[in-house]
Amino acid sequence: MKIKGFTLIELLIVIAVLGLLATFVVISFTGSQAGARDTRRQSDIRQYQTSLEVYANRSNSLYPIQTSTVNIATALCGTLSLTNCPDDSTSGENYKYISNGSGTDYVLWAKLEKPNAAGATEYFILCSGGNVGKSTSAPSSANCPI
Numbered sequence: 001m002k003i004k005g006f007t008l009i010e011l012l013i014v015i016a017v018l019g020l021l022a023t024f025v026v027i028s029f030t031g032s033q034a035g036a037r038d039t040r041r042q043s044d045i046r047q048y049q050t051s052l053e054v055y056a057n058r059s060n061s062l063y064p065i066q067t068s069t070v071n072i073a074t075a076l077c078g079t080l081s082l083t084n085c086p087d088d089s090t091s092g093e094n095y096k097y098i099s100n101g102s103g104t105d106y107v108l109w110a111k112l113e114k115p116n117a118a119g120a121t122e123y124f125i126l127c128s129g130g131n132v133g134k135s136t137s138a139p140s141s142a143n144c145p146i
Contacts (some may be wrong), residue, residue: 034114037090041110042124044086045095048072048108049126051080062103063128069140072097072108100142105129107139 056063064079071094077085088094088110099106109125112134116122122134127144139145 031114038112038114038124041088041095041112044088045108045110045124045126047086048076048080048095048097051082052106052108052128055080059103063099063106064097065101065103066097066099067101067142069096069098071095096138098139098142099128105142105144107142107144109139111138 052063064076066075070076071087073085073087073094076082076097086095090113093111095108095110097106097108106128107125108127109123112122112124114122116134116136120136122136123138124133125135125139125144125146126132127146129144131144131146133146135145137145
């Protein structure tokens with residue numbers, strides 16, 4: 001009588017192949033999640049830009065004055081009359097804002113999670129003049145670095 005079934009070696013090979021495939025799925029899924037969070041960060045910064053423009057329309061074309069870098073959610077939500085202030089709690093970095101002393105220019109930015117092709121950290125930057133882009137260094141003044 002012949003017994004049919006799998007040998008221990010065959011079972012171990014199948015388990016190893018499934019483990020390898022699962023590893024590839026997890027690695028690609030992690031990169032997708034980081035990209036999705038970066039897209040949300042960019043959307044949040046654009047929403048803050050809209051709120052700043054509404055504020056300026058009510059305030060003689062002047063933006064809130066913050067001559068040093070501040071966390072938008074804690075420093076500007078009340079000023080902008082926002083009831084929901086998106087913040088980037090997943091990375092530990094907050095969305096940042098700085099304006100010049102006269103309130104005529106500002107810069108908003110967020111640190112992105114996914115590095116650029118060279119492996120460097122990038123910041124999504126949006127300026128009052130309408131310039132939008134990425135940079136490997138965070139802004140330090142209200143002068144648009146893009």
